[in-house]
Amino acid sequence: MDTGDRLLTPGEVAALFRVDPKTVTRWAAAGRIGSIRTPGGHRRFRESEVRALLEGEGVLDDLDGDANRPRNAGPPQNGSHGPTNAGLH
Amino acid sequence: MDTGDRLLTPGEVAALFRVDPKTVTRWAAAGRIGSIRTPGGHRRFRESEVRALLEGEGVLDDLDGDANRPRNAGPPQNGSHGPTNAGLH
DNA sequence: CGGCATTAGGGTAATTTGGGGA
DNA sequence: AGTGTCCAAATTACCCTAATGC
Numbered sequence: 001m002d003t004g005d006r007l008l009t010p011g012e013v014a015a016l017f018r019v020d021p022k023t024v025t026r027w028a029a030a031g032r033i034g035s036i037r038t039p040g041g042h043r044r045f046r047e048s049e050v051r052a053l054l055e056g057e058g059v060l061d062d063l064d065g066d067a068n069r070p071r072n073a074g075p076p077q078n079g080s081h082g083p084t085n086a087g088l089h
Numbered sequence: 090m091d092t093g094d095r096l097l098t099p100g101e102v103a104a105l106f107r108v109d110p111k112t113v114t115r116w117a118a119a120g121r122i123g124s125i126r127t128p129g130g131h132r133r134f135r136e137s138e139v140r141a142l143l144e145g146e147g148v149l150d151d152l153d154g155d156a157n158r159p160r161n162a163g164p165p166q167n168g169s170h171g172p173t174n175a176g177l178h
Numbered sequence: 179c180g181g182c183a184t185t186a187g188g189g190t191a192a193t194t195t196g197g198g199g200a
Numbered sequence: 201a202g203t204g205t206c207c208a209a210a211t212t213a214c215c216c217t218a219a220t221g222c
Contacts, residue, residue, distance in 0.1 A: 006107070007106070007107035008107070009107070009193080009194085009212095010193085010194065010195095011192095011194080019203075019204090020203075020204060020205085021195095022194090022203085022204075022205085023202085023203060023204080025194080025195075025196090026202085026203080036106075036143065038106055038108060038112075038211085038212085039116045039121040039122060039142060040112070040116070040194095040210080040211045040212070041194085041195065041210075041211070042194055042195075042210095042211065042212070043194080043195090044106065044107050098184075098185085099185065099186095100183095100184065100185085108212070108213085109212070109214080110184080110185070110186095111185090111186085111187090111212085111213075111214085112211080112213075114185075114186070114187090115211085115212080127221080128220095129185090129220045129221070130186065130219075130220070131184085131185055131186075131219095131220060131221070132186085
């Protein structure tokens with residue numbers, strides 16, 4: 001498939017970002033990252049979205065000290081794996 | 090709308106949710122997801138119901154358009170007549 | 179008939195959740 | 201504003217053996 005709809009657990013995402021799983025949960029609660037809830041209440045994150053977030057901002061790094069850049073200027077619009085909604089006939 | 094013609098096996102549903110097949114069985118045992126039992130005792134799940142659970146929340150992704158639009162930060166969790174999604178503890 | 183992969187069931191450890199406070 | 205740590209609880213993951221499905 002195109003985007004690889006693999007789902008990651010909070011622990012996986014936390015390890016990728018080097019933060020605590022709790023922080024990842026906060027991102028999901030704040031709507032900063034898409035999250036899928038299991039019937040049990042646990043969250044799952046898209047591997048493609050996490051990847052876009054990881055690389056969307058790591059390359060453009062200014063060492064000068066300019067702290068005025070938008071935190072979301074990346075092209076993280078991977079939208080494609082959506083169900084297109086047209087699948088229901 | 091059709092009531093889901095295709096039936097999925099626990100392994101399929103587990104792969105979709107990135108969980109263990111045993112967990113899917115637990116959902117069915119808890120009544121969180123509809124399940125059809127085979128004469129032998131194995132369970133089968135409706136593809137339409139599983140898809141609705143996966144991410145049927147108003148995440149209607151747009152096929153195309155601007156790639157600079159912030160993500161939909163709306164927290165519209167399962168607002169439908171969800172299958173007893175009262176997983177809040 | 180035999181065979182293999184998957185599933186069911188019980189039990190225990192690990193992870194995740196939610197809120198509060200630093 | 202954002203993150204790390206504390207608590208208690210729930211949910212999930214992995215262990216096993218036997219039965220089912222194809």
